Structures are given as C-alpha cells and as structure tokens.
Amino acid sequence: MRFIYHQPVPNFYTHENPHHPKTTISDDFLIAFKDIALDLGFAGLSYSRLSDEFKKEWGIDWDNIIILKYFMSDNILKMKPSREKCRLEDEEFQQFGKKTFALADVLRENGFMADLINPLDDRVSLRSIAMQSNDAVITRNNMCMFKEGLNLGLFMIMTSIENLPFKKENDMDWVRDYCSTCGVCIDRCPEKAFDENGMVIRKACTAHREGCSICINFCPFYKRGYEKVKKRYLRMKK
Numbered sequence: 001m002r003f004i005y006h007q008p009v010p011n012f013y014t015h016e017n018p019h020h021p022k023t024t025i026s027d028d029f030l031i032a033f034k035d036i037a038l039d040l041g042f043a044g045l046s047y048s049r050l051s052d053e054f055k056k057e058w059g060i061d062w063d064n065i066i067i068l069k070y071f072m073s074d075n076i077l078k079m080k081p082s083r084e085k086c087r088l089e090d091e092e093f094q095q096f097g098k099k100t101f102a103l104a105d106v107l108r109e110n111g112f113m114a115d116l117i118n119p120l121d122d123r124v125s126l127r128s129i130a131m132q133s134n135d136a137v138i139t140r141n142n143m144c145m146f147k148e149g150l151n152l153g154l155f156m157i158m159t160s161i162e163n164l165p166f167k168k169e170n171d172m173d174w175v176r177d178y179c180s181t182c183g184v185c186i187d188r189c190p191e192k193a194f195d196e197n198g199m200v201i202r203k204a205c206t207a208h209r210e211g212c213s214i215c216i217n218f219c220p221f222y223k224r225g226y227e228k229v230k231k232r233y234l235r236m237k238k
Helices: 027-039 052-058 083-109 126-131 174-182 184-188 214-218 226-237
Strands: 044-049 064-071 114-116 152-159
Touching (some): 027 044, 064 083, 083 114, 083 152, 184 214
Antiparallel strands (some): 044 064, 114 152
C-alpha cells in the first residue's frame, strides 16, 4: 500500500523581498546567519552556484543557493514502513520547512532577496542542486550524502547573494569507489531494488512512497560516520 509522504509546506514569510536586493554579504553576517541556522537545529549549510548548463537544462534563471541540512530522526529511521512513520517524517519536514522560512525572512529583513525553493516541485531536482555545491556525493543506495551524514533532509533558499563561499572542487569523490567495494545496502535491501550492476531500481525502491530506510540503517556512513569510514578507506588503499 502506498502511503502519503510529505505535504506542501505553508507559506510562513513575514517580510517581503527588497525592491533593490543586496548582492554582497559580509563575513560577519554570514557567520551570524549560520549560527542562527545551527541554533534552529540545522546540521549545517552548503552553497551552490548553478552553472549556465544546469540552468538551461532545468529551465530556471536563478543562480545562488543556500542549502540547509537537517538530521532525520534516528528513532524514525529505525521504524518499519508505516503510515505512522510517514506521518512523523512529514511532521519533522514541516518543522524544518517553517524554520527555513524564518531564515529567509532574516535575509529579506537585511536587504537580500531570499525565496524558499519548493522541495516538492518536480520541475527542479534538489539532489542535482546539491551536487552543484561540490559538497555532496550520491551513494550506492542513491542517497545524497554530505559530510555531516547520510541521514539528512534538505531545504534550499535561492538568494541574491553572489559572494557565498562556493566550493570549486569536490573532495568526496572517493565515496563512489568505497561504495563499489561495500554492497551492504544491496545485501540488506528487502525489495531487491538493485540491478545486476548494483544500481538502484527506482520503481522497486520503496523509500519515497512507503518510508523504507533499511539501507540507511545498515550503511557504514550512517553507523560509523563519514570521517571514520574515510580513515578506514585510506588504510585500505595503502
């Protein structure tokens, strides 16, 4: 049976976008903004500057993205797929969606354009935007992983700020090689949702329609953390 996953997040803006938005943010204010996000419970921030090719591919005309990452609850992830699990996941999603509106208002109030990217809008892929940050990688079980963790939910703000600390290179590419030698997610998948090449069969995977998270629970990156897995990987390569 298919369960209802996330519901749309209501509009919680309290400030309008400025008519003549600023394009440059000071280091001090960016640090203060990040501290506010962390105080609200977010796990960290990343930044994407979308390439011209990406914008053309997705038919969008915005450039600069602030990515807000939050930890999905361990207790919820360990639950079996059910309506209750999906309800709790959506409740958590709604809470962080409301907090994202509050952060957009902080930017608006200080003279920057800031708009929440609708996370349920299929016209653009948040995963693809995340990959433009050079701060994430897609794991073998098709999860978008940042260094903070595998169990992350994402919200994003498009903004007029042009001098965000964008990364030019991705230092997480080694994860793909590690994943190719692991295969725990393949062995543990109850739906056998991987093809003969070890690639996820999206139609068979029930993560986004029933809330299955077994592959996350058994993944070394979730159980041990990014840095510990990296140290093990580097030892293996010596």
